[in-house]
Amino acid sequence: MYPSDTTPDSELFTNPEMRANDINEAFANPLIDGIISTIGGSDSARILRYLDMDIITANPKIFMGYSDTSALTTYLNQYGLVTFNGPSVMAGFAQLHSHSAEYQRYVSMQLLSPPVEQVLPTFSHYYHGYPDWQNTSQCGELSEPVNNSGPVFVQGEGCATGQLFGGCIEVLEMLKGTRYWPAPEFWHNKVLFLETSQDKPSVDYVKYWLRNYGVMGALQQLSGLMIGRPRDYSTAEQVSLINTVQSVIKDEFNCAHLPIVCNLDFGHTDPQLLLPLGVTIKIDCEHQRLSLLESPFQAPN
Numbered sequence: 001m002y003p004s005d006t007t008p009d010s011e012l013f014t015n016p017e018m019r020a021n022d023i024n025e026a027f028a029n030p031l032i033d034g035i036i037s038t039i040g041g042s043d044s045a046r047i048l049r050y051l052d053m054d055i056i057t058a059n060p061k062i063f064m065g066y067s068d069t070s071a072l073t074t075y076l077n078q079y080g081l082v083t084f085n086g087p088s089v090m091a092g093f094a095q096l097h098s099h100s101a102e103y104q105r106y107v108s109m110q111l112l113s114p115p116v117e118q119v120l121p122t123f124s125h126y127y128h129g130y131p132d133w134q135n136t137s138q139c140g141e142l143s144e145p146v147n148n149s150g151p152v153f154v155q156g157e158g159c160a161t162g163q164l165f166g167g168c169i170e171v172l173e174m175l176k177g178t179r180y181w182p183a184p185e186f187w188h189n190k191v192l193f194l195e196t197s198q199d200k201p202s203v204d205y206v207k208y209w210l211r212n213y214g215v216m217g218a219l220q221q222l223s224g225l226m227i228g229r230p231r232d233y234s235t236a237e238q239v240s241l242i243n244t245v246q247s248v249i250k251d252e253f254n255c256a257h258l259p260i261v262c263n264l265d266f267g268h269t270d271p272q273l274l275l276p277l278g279v280t281i282k283i284d285c286e287h288q289r290l291s292l293l294e295s296p297f298q299a300p301n
Contacts, residue, residue, distance in 0.1 A: 013043070020050030023072070027059045034111070037065030037072075039090040040197075044071040045174045053079055062111065067091075067197055067268065070167025075180050077165065077277040082296045085167055085193070085266065086110075086274035095130065095270065098142045103271045110274040114297065120273055120290040122150045127270045128231055129198065142270060149263065154246050156259025156285040161293065162223030164281050166193035168267070169209055170201060176212065187218040191281050195228030195267025203240045207248055214253040224259040224283045225249065226290075228267030238263065259283045261290065 012019060026035045048071060057079050064084035065073065073083035087093055087107070096104060103123060109115075125145035131138035165182075166172075172194075175181045192213070196206065213219050227245055230238060242262045250256045261283060266273045276296035283290055 016043070016046040017050040020047045020052075023047070024050075024052045024055050027056045027061065030059075032061065034062030034064070036062075036093070037069040037088045039088050040065070040067030040069060040168075042068055044068045044171070045178070045180070047072065048075055048180050051075075057081065064088075064274070066195075066266075066272070067168050068171055070171040071175060071180070073277055074165065074167055074172065074175070074182075078180075078182060078186070080278070082276050082278040084274050084276050084296070087270075087272050090133075091130070092270070092272060094140045095142050098140060099271050100124075106271075107274065110296075114292075114295050116295045116298065118292050120292065121265075122148065123265055123271050124148055126229065126265065129268075148265070151264050151288065151290070152242060152262045153285055153288045154242060154260040154262055155250065155256065156224070156283065157257075158286060159282055159284045160191075160223045160259050161280055161282045162189045162191040164193060164275055164277050164279055165190045166226070166275075166277070167195070168197055169194040169206065170197050170199065173209055184217060185221075187221040189223050190221070191224040191226060191283065192218070192222050193226040193228065193264075193266065193275060196230045198231055198268050200230070200232045203237065203244050206241060207244050210245060210248045211252065214248065214255075219249060219253050219255055219258070222255075222258060224261070224281075226264055226266075226283075227260070227262040229263050229265065229269050231268040259285050264290075 026032050056076065060081050062084065063076060064086045065088050066085050073085055076083050106121060126148050127142045127145060129143050131141050131143060133139060230241055233241065245262065246260060249258055249260060265271060266275055279296050280293040281290060282293055
């Protein structure tokens with residue numbers, strides 16, 4: 001049965017099977033067209049063993065979230081489903097009315113009638129976190145806007161294409177070494193996107209985690225790497241992160257050819273791009289733009 005609004009948090013935490021059944025039933029229900037996570041967390045990896053993949057793959061539909069939901073979006077994508085890394089209900093849609101009309105139109109288009117091909121937009125401002133949710137007068141509001149300097153094309157030449165795959169880097173660390181982690185050959189022709197959470201991991205930790213992708217042979221198979229804007233990093237820390245990412249890719253694993261784009265509008269800052277896992281993206285280093293080359297609702301499994 002579905003968890004009710006009055007189910008205690010402690011009961012939800014100790015019953016990952018109940019949470020998985022909520023997802024299974026939502027996929028099975030023909031009256032439900034899409035599933036969007038309420039918020040993130042820290043243990044969605046515990047749900048994976050209870051998912052009924054026969055039901056889910058037989059009833060594909062919109063499934064979206066970010067942060068801890070990366071455990072689910074990446075796992076379902078390995079079964080051929082196009083899943084979305086994008087806003088959750090409480091951290092995203094609850095603030096949608098406070099965003100620009102441009103962003104509201106963008107979200108509506110992506111979920112209802114996405115074009116077959118499109119250049120990913122860059123939004124003029126971004127926001128780190130939200131006001132205190134316990135203050136009801138501030139519910140659904142955003143923090144102070146920050147001018148967006150736009151994507152940083154760190155390295156790469158010409159154009160590269162590949163299928164999108166990725167999510168929150170800390171959450172993906174929870175899956176490494178498990179049966180829910182992609183097979184070694186999975187990484188071929190993928191464009192990996194990674195972002196950091198509100199926990200603000202240090203640049204050194206990002207270096208260690210990214211180095212692991214190189215050790216397992218994933219970096220050498222990628223078509224591109226996209227890094228989301230890190231939440232709550234200072235300008236100096238953002239620069240350090242970009243330099244560190246390039247150092248690992250170029251100097252440690254000799255992937256000087258791999259296109260790297262940083263400071264992108266996805267992850268734990270707002271507004272967020274909706275990134276469909278499994279859809280082909282083109283990284284145009286010459287013209288410094290990113291383009292989705294197919295609709296997420298028409299992409300092949």
